Amino acid sequence: GSFGVPFVKYWIHNGFVDINNEKMSKSLGNFTMIKEVLADYSPEVIRMFLLSKHYRSPIDYSENSMREVSVALDRIYGFLERLDKAGISADAAGGEHGPLWADIVEALNDDFNSAKAMAEVFDAVKKGNKLLDDANDAPGESDRKVLAGIYADIRSASEILGIFMISAADYFAAKKDRAMADQDVDSAMIDALIVERANARKSKNFARADEIRDQLQAMKIVLEDGPQGTTWRIE
Known part of the structure; x- marks a missing residue:
């Protein structure tokens, strides 16, 4: 690879990104510059937006869809923050995969179906939040083991998908900084x-x-x- 490091591990030809159901083109003047999007959203929101559809499908960019993805990403990080506050870490899984991993692997082995993998993550977050709700954020030993497994699986998925890469505290701090700059x-x-x-x-x-x-x-x-x-x- 160039400069002594590998260039890429995977090369995938993806569908085009449309803006508000129109093809993105110079003649239409509908280009949305990445730096403008990054002023309002975390880089992870952009990655998750792209991963939320199958890579072969066209993807329609709109402010509404970005807001929806941003809320969804907040939900995942909110769950990880709850785990952090309850003293549950991915390391507590002891290197073992949890209940989510087999479904994520199956989805990604199916022609890199990232949309299905993301759906599995959301399903696990929903179940994990219910466990925490039922236990008033103080789960017992068996639930803590399940939750640590889910955390470990999300962290493993992050290494492949390139999202959920940072700590929940850093994610929400960065979001607060962006909003404060935007809204003064x-x-x-x-x-x-x-x-x-x-x-x-x-x-x-x-x-x-x-x-x-x-x-x-x-x-x-x-x-x-x-x-x-x-x-x-x-x-």
Whole structure:
């Protein structure tokens, strides 16, 4: 390979990317530059958008489809964040594959059906979230083993698909930074409102506390109350 490193492991001829059901072309002037998309979305959203269809199929780019993929990726990282907070790691699987791996391998062996592989990941995330819900985020030993296996499988899939590559904390921090730059969000103002809300709740002024939550929600700021206090993220 060039420069002493392998060039590529796989070469796949993929379908064309359309924009809003129109062929992307200079004459139509409908090119969407990658740097413009990256200003609003994580690189992983773009990869997941491309992987959400079979590689031979044409892919239709639209703002709506990117938003849908972004929400879906948030759901996966949200699940991984829940595992992190519950003290469950991929390493806890002890090098063993979990219940998801055989289905992922089968999908990718079927003419690199990345869309089916992604569907398997979402199915596992749904089941994993239910386990955590039922256990109030404090699962017992047998459930922890299942969840560690799912985590390990998602991490293994990430090495092939090139998504879910970073920690959940870093993913959500980067998302917050992009949204703050885009919306000119003042983090000091948000932190001050959170303190005011906490004080309102202490003095049983629940109407004011709810008003602050609603104000932040209108700015697409989601509050998460936990034992260590209240954290926030941008929807």
